[in-house]
Amino acid sequence: MAIIPIRTMPDPILRQKARRVKSIDKSIDKLIDEMIETMHSASGVGLAAPQVGVPLRVIVIGIPEEEELALINPQIVRRMGERLVNEGCLSIPGYFAQVHRAEQVRAKGLDRTGKEIRLRADDLLAQALEHEIDHLNGVLYVDYLESMDELQPVEPTSTEPLV
Numbered sequence: 390m391a392i393i394p395i396r397t398m399p400d401p402i403l404r405q406k407a408r409r410v411k412s413i414d415k416s417i418d419k420l421i422d423e424m425i426e427t428m429h430s431a432s433g434v435g436l437a438a439p440q441v442g443v444p445l446r447v448i449v450i451g452i453p454e455e456e457e458l459a460l461i462n463p464q465i466v467r468r469m470g471e472r473l474v475n476e477g478c479l480s481i482p483g484y485f486a487q488v489h490r491a492e493q494v495r496a497k498g499l500d501r502t503g504k505e506i507r508l509r510a511d512d513l514l515a516q517a518l519e520h521e522i523d524h525l526n527g528v529l530y531v532d533y534l535e536s537m538d539e540l541q542p543v544e545p546t547s548t549e550p551l552v
């Protein structure tokens with residue numbers, strides 16, 4: 390396993406639409422292991438494959454105190470409610486901003502064995518699912534801002550989630 394360098398804006402891979410995974414083989418298993426290790430080493434709570442230079446629809450999420458979640462070809466099935474949250478991104482280091490996210494989402498995808506998983510999420514998990522699936526579509530949270538002036542510098546003591 391290895392930690393993979395995280396791509397940062399304006400790397401063009403962050404703007405590509407990632408491809409669906411057609412078969413879950415050993416290379417996908419290895420990618421997921423490396424993404425989980427990379428996410429933890431960067432103190433992130435989520436990571437999408439394009440952030441490590443792989444244009445495939447694979448995400449990992451690691452909410453503190455919970456088991457990591459890896460989803461292949463994930464989709465948001467339903468969004469419910471709206472709330473304003475602080476959000477940062479490992480690919481836009483040093484900043485965070487307030488963005489609108491759903492209060493609850495329903496999502497589905499495949500786990501690393503190819504089994505379909507359906508989940509209902511709120512709080513940080515819902516936010517991370519929306520953020521990571523956006524990455525697979527080439528969307529970054531700054532796209533939701535009216536101006537880059539809304540970005541705020543991250544303080545050393547800040548606790549904004551990095552995804």
Ligand SMILES: [Zn+2]
Pocket residue numbers: 477478479480520524552
């Ligand atoms: Zn991100």
